[in-house]
Amino acid sequence: MAAAEMYLMQSADIAARTLGEDTVVMSTLDSTVFMLNSVGTVIWNAADGATPLSCIVRERVCAEFDVSNEQAMADAEEFVGELAKHGILRVSSAPVSPKEAP
């Protein structure tokens, strides 16, 4: 059985800035700071609520970086889980429009 799709949306409770290939994200709720590397930045910038993670990995990450789809997907899921745990990313099993985002 295929794994459920994950749709990502950046939280509204953040401030973020991409400098070079990396992105610094700060939670405005508790001032926690995260730095995303170049791969994380690609996923972050593609988190539009409409594109499934599998598509982001296949069409963006694997296209730009020398990594297998399986490895990239495993890394991406771990990355997304970590950011979601801190409320930086919202994760849904269905597409989310910006108006629906909490």
Added chain:
Amino acid sequence: MSLPTRIPGDSGGGDVVIEIGGFPIKVQTTDPELERILNWRYGDYIQPGKAPEFALRVHVTDPDVVDADADAEVWLEDREWKMVRGDFRASWSPAERRGEVRQTANPYSIDSVLRIVHTLKLAPEGGFLLHAASAVRNGKAYLFSGVSEAGKTTMVRLAPPDVTVLTDEASYVRKVEGRYFAYGTPFAGEMGEPGKNISAPIAAVYLLKKASENRIDRIAPAAALQRLLRNILFFAHQSDLVRQVFEAACAFVAAVPVYQLSFFPDQRVWELIG
């Protein structure tokens, strides 16, 4: 800019005007012991002739709950900032240019209130307080940032005679006409002494790391921003305020070079500075 008009509730007597970072704040008290403490602690920062931006009236109370080590809680309520810690309760209304502080007769509570008020005042103007020692050499300011034990006070103690110390604990960063300046502060760390009350344009920030040899490495902008944010003093986790500080830090790292200073703690490290 100082406002020369009279502040509501200005009593005249028992007042001490403390100017830090170019912002004069009048601290009003009827308690002679607290007034004596303020005059002793803030020394060069007391500017009797300056017209204050606003006034803080301090009410000295009996010690009931005193826990100065607890984290301060700061929040905005009805356009008035509220500040609470075990050893004080305070409020500040920027619009009305006045505030109230209830504390025991000790120097630490009003010192903390002043730090908080200054961070709130600085944020909308693109400035901030940074956990950093700072010093002036040849007309330029250098900041040495790091967590406790990183070496802030050590750098100050090792400074040669031509260096003027601004602080060994909390650096005051202010944006003036598009340039960043460091101001001296009375906010002292292990040195226990206030910095010199002067300012200078900031030439560089050094993030401190103790090592076996002296070395300077430029830090990439994103890493510089991340590490700088970790050392900026945050008291209020108010979303719009956090965003202001974040934007201020972004603008700062775009304008001021940030380096890692790996250093062996002896005087030779200052050969690399300035």
